[in-house]
Amino acid sequence: MAVDTTFRTADHLSLLEDAERYMPGGALGAFRLPDEVQVVIREGRGSRVWDVEGREYVDYVLGSGPMLAGHAHPAVVEAIAQQAARGSQFYLLTEPAIRLAQTVCQAAPCAEQVRFVGSGSEATGYALRLARAFTGRDKILKFEGGYHGVGDYALYSTSAHGDPAYPRAHAESAGIPRVLDDHVLIAPFNDLETTGRLVAEHAGEVAAAIVEPVQRCIPPAPGFLQGVRDLTREHQVLLVLDEVVTGFRLAWGGAQEYYGVQCDLAAYGKAISGGLSLAAIAGRRDVLALCDPRTAKSPNHVVISGTLSGNPLSAAAGLATLAELERPGVYDRLHAVGNRLRQGLEEVGRRVGLPLRAPGEGPVFQPLISAHPVTDARSLGMLDAKATQRFGVELVREGIMTNPGGKMYLSIAHSEADVDRTLAASERALRTVANL
Numbered sequence: 059m060a061v062d063t064t065f066r067t068a069d070h071l072s073l074l075e076d077a078e079r080y081m082p083g084g085a086l087g088a089f090r091l092p093d094e095v096q097v098v099i100r101e102g103r104g105s106r107v108w109d110v111e112g113r114e115y116v117d118y119v120l121g122s123g124p125m126l127a128g129h130a131h132p133a134v135v136e137a138i139a140q141q142a143a144r145g146s147q148f149y150l151l152t153e154p155a156i157r158l159a160q161t162v163c164q165a166a167p168c169a170e171q172v173r174f175v176g177s178g179s180e181a182t183g184y185a186l187r188l189a190r191a192f193t194g195r196d197k198i199l200k201f202e203g204g205y206h207g208v209g210d211y212a213l214y215s216t217s218a219h220g221d222p223a224y225p226r227a228h229a230e231s232a233g234i235p236r237v238l239d240d241h242v243l244i245a246p247f248n249d250l251e252t253t254g255r256l257v258a259e260h261a262g263e264v265a266a267a268i269v270e271p272v273q274r275c276i277p278p279a280p281g282f283l284q285g286v287r288d289l290t291r292e293h294q295v296l297l298v299l300d301e302v303v304t305g306f307r308l309a310w311g312g313a314q315e316y317y318g319v320q321c322d323l324a325a326y327g328k329a330i331s332g333g334l335s336l337a338a339i340a341g342r343r344d345v346l347a348l349c350d351p352r353t354a355k356s357p358n359h360v361v362i363s364g365t366l367s368g369n370p371l372s373a374a375a376g377l378a379t380l381a382e383l384e385r386p387g388v389y390d391r392l393h394a395v396g397n398r399l400r401q402g403l404e405e406v407g408r409r410v411g412l413p414l415r416a417p418g419e420g421p422v423f424q425p426l427i428s429a430h431p432v433t434d435a436r437s438l439g440m441l442d443a444k445a446t447q448r449f450g451v452e453l454v455r456e457g458i459m460t461n462p463g464g465k466m467y468l469s470i471a472h473s474e475a476d477v478d479r480t481l482a483a484s485e486r487a488l489r490t491v492a493n494l
Contacts, residue, residue, distance in 0.1 A: 174342045201273060275426075
């Protein structure tokens with residue numbers, strides 16, 4: 059039965075009004091549900107969340123991805139409780155932080171050392187700072203449509219703008235210093251020929267190339283990531299993989315393992331935090347040595363620090379989450395359930411007569427309505443944005459919590475029954491869209 063989220067009690071509406079009054083846009087950040095389905099969440103367990111009126115939703119937002127083990131996983135809750143009883147913050151080494159660093163180094167192919175930070179945006183931003191210091195170069199290359207957080211270097215060309223004029227970058231936020239316009243180069247994702255030409259033309263200027271292995275929802279074309287690796291190695295450019303989304307999600311060794319590509323640095327977040335604030339830069343020992351505090355007086359020293367970096371509560375939650383992900387068969391099942399949902403959504407589209415696509419990989423993908431195959435930012439931009447957004451809104455009405463127009467995340471808690479419920483709701487939602 060559909061969930062009627064248009065009806066909200068006076069107390070619920072009062073909470074939403076207070077959010078508008080005290081928080082810009084009545085939101086925590088860039089993400090905000092449309093007004094007609096905006097709700098306040100009370101709790102989550104496993105694959106479900108409940109709003110303050112007790113309405114239940116199958117959750118594919120998952121806190122924007124961190125809840126890969128599901129909400130309130132007993133092992134994670136217990137780990138947090140045990141650590142909280144010992145203390146929540148010291149600004150000194152703790153065993154959970156050391157063991158989490160060890161686990162990341164054992165799992166990530168690139169990782170010889172790890173520096174913890176507070177968020178994925180910090181991880182990507184600091185990785186680029188390390189690359190600039192290590193190479194002595196100022197420019198970075200990113201791919202059109204790639205999202206690497208909210209740092210000044212990152213917020214360029216996160217979507218396509220007009221006719222391509224590679225490598226010219228387009229700032230996506232007010233307040234970014236215009237001087238950076240000449241320090242960020244843009245290349246088209248999945249176009250190795252153009253990328254190779256741009257890297258060669260700017261050889262000696264580029265410190266790093268940063269790439270999402272799955273760019274938003276777009277998998278890499280065969281050979282693309284390895285081609286970028288070869289180009290960067292040839293021109294002594296550091297390759298930074300943004301594994302904030304893909305790390306520990308596609309495989310135990312992340313996209314590096316899943317796609318078989320090596321990198322110099324990788325940014326981790328989301329899954330390693332167990333739902334608390336934590337991220338990491340992992341990579342080569344000689345690069346990370348630049349942020350060793352014992353070299354603070356060196357002209358090449360890179361400052362990477364934060365009061366809560368490696369916080370023991372976050373580290374304990376991360377360790378408990380990764381222990382669940384390391385269990386035999388977890389990734390096979392995660393991909394199987396996710397791919398069944400992806401394929402089922404596309405079959406729903408065929409039955410209804412709308413071109414519903416679900417590009418991505420099993421654990422993370424993006425449902426969208428488009429007549430065009432999605433291979434890069436420009437083809438992604440050809441979707442029917444209005445219909446895609448409406449489909450997401452109707453899913454929320456049906457009790458399926460999504461980011462309308464955005465990605466859907468799977469957790470190890472999602473079941474075949476969740477998929478059945480989601481596909482049934484999706485057909486109803488898509489028929490509503492078709493009849494508009």
